[in-house]
Amino acid sequence: EADIYQTPRYLVIGTGKKITLECSQTMGHDKMYWYQQDPGMELHLIHYSYGVNSTEKGDLSSESTVSRIRTEHFPLTLESARPSHTSQYLCASSVGINQPQHFGDGTRLSIL
Amino acid sequence: GQQLNQSPQSMFIQEGEDVSMNCTSSSIFNTWLWYKQDPGEGPVLLIALYKAGELTSNGRLTAQFGITRKDSFLNISASIPSDVGIYFCAGRGNTDKLIFGTGTRLQVFP
Numbered sequence: 164e165a166d167i168y169q170t171p172r173y174l175v176i177g178t179g180k181k182i183t184l185e186c187s188q189t190m191g192h193d194k195m196y197w198y199q200q201d202p203g204m205e206l207h208l209i210h211y212s213y214g215v216n217s218t219e220k221g222d223l224s225s226e227s228t229v230s231r232i233r234t235e236h237f238p239l240t241l242e243s244a245r246p247s248h249t250s251q252y253l254c255a256s257s258v259g260i261n262q263p264q265h266f267g268d269g270t271r272l273s274i275l
Numbered sequence: 276g277q278q279l280n281q282s283p284q285s286m287f288i289q290e291g292e293d294v295s296m297n298c299t300s301s302s303i304f305n306t307w308l309w310y311k312q313d314p315g316e317g318p319v320l321l322i323a324l325y326k327a328g329e330l331t332s333n334g335r336l337t338a339q340f341g342i343t344r345k346d347s348f349l350n351i352s353a354s355i356p357s358d359v360g361i362y363f364c365a366g367r368g369n370t371d372k373l374i375f376g377t378g379t380r381l382q383v384f385p
Contacts, residue, residue, distance in 0.1 A: 169317075194371070203361060205278075205375040206318070222372065253317050260371045263308055266317035 166190055169254050169267035177275050182241045184270045186254030195237040196264060198253040199223060206253060212237055213260075244274045281364055281376030289384050294351040296379040298364035306367040307347040309338050312378075313360045321362075322349070354383050 167188040176182060188195065193214045198206040198221075208221030212231040226248070227241050237256075241248055251271050255264040281298045288294060298307070306325055310318035322333050324340035324347060331338055337350045347364055364376040 203378065203380065205363065205377050206373075207375075208372055211372075255317075261306060261367065263320050263323045264373060265320060266310075268315070268317045271315075 167254060167256055167265055167267040169252075169270050171270060172268065173271045173273075175273045175275065176244060178243075178245055180244050182244050182272070184239045184252055184254075184272070186237045186239070186267060187235050188237075188256045189235060190256065190258070191234060192256035192258050193234065194257045194259065194262075194264075195231070196255040196257075197221070197227075197229060197237070197239050198255065199225065200251045200253055200269070202251065210239065244272075246274045248272060249274050279364055279366055279374055279376035281379055283379060284377070285380045285382070287382045287384065288354055290354060290356060292354055294354055294358070294381060295348065296362060297346060297348045298366070298376045299346045300366055300374075301345070302368060303344040304347075304366035304368050305344070307338070307340050308365040308367075308373070309336075309347070309349050310363045310365065311360050312363060318363055351381075354381075356383050356385060359383050 170185045195212045197210040199209050200206045207223035209223050209225040210229040212218045218229050251269045253269045255266045257264045279298045309321045312318040322338040327344045328342050329340040335352045339348045361378045363378050365373045
């Protein structure tokens, strides 16, 4: 099993709050990814990083931002949460380009 | 954006039966991956395929990379209750980005 950790697992919070979702991996993987998934639906890539100080937007437009200051850490931030941000957010990492991605257990976010 | 068509959408089977599901794409892929997701958890990699025609097994699971490179198949033999979950295919073309299928929801009855 891949060692990739996400916190919190669940978050219920009011509109307008600033939120940071944490993702850490202990495998030294350069490649990290954030996906958004509505319950039971397909995953959509919202951000990815190929290494420290490298971040790119994914295929699905998102108001969130990410940073990659350390190899093992890839946090996602929402400056002002809205109900439309309610979803599950999944973090993944891979050892290299074209290698399988391994996922954390996700953060289920509910914005009231 | 690009989407993979995964079928069937849902399956309700009896324990011991075999299961087949597939994914099709309008474009060519260089990699096919199959994941299983349990409720409240992240997807777990089951099988990775890298060459057209490749057939790979993982226990009771067998997956194939279609010869046209536009499809892939997953078979589960002799299903058991813990096979319940959502199965996702994912394909990768000439970029590193994975495109995910819409999922097949499997329910196994004793």
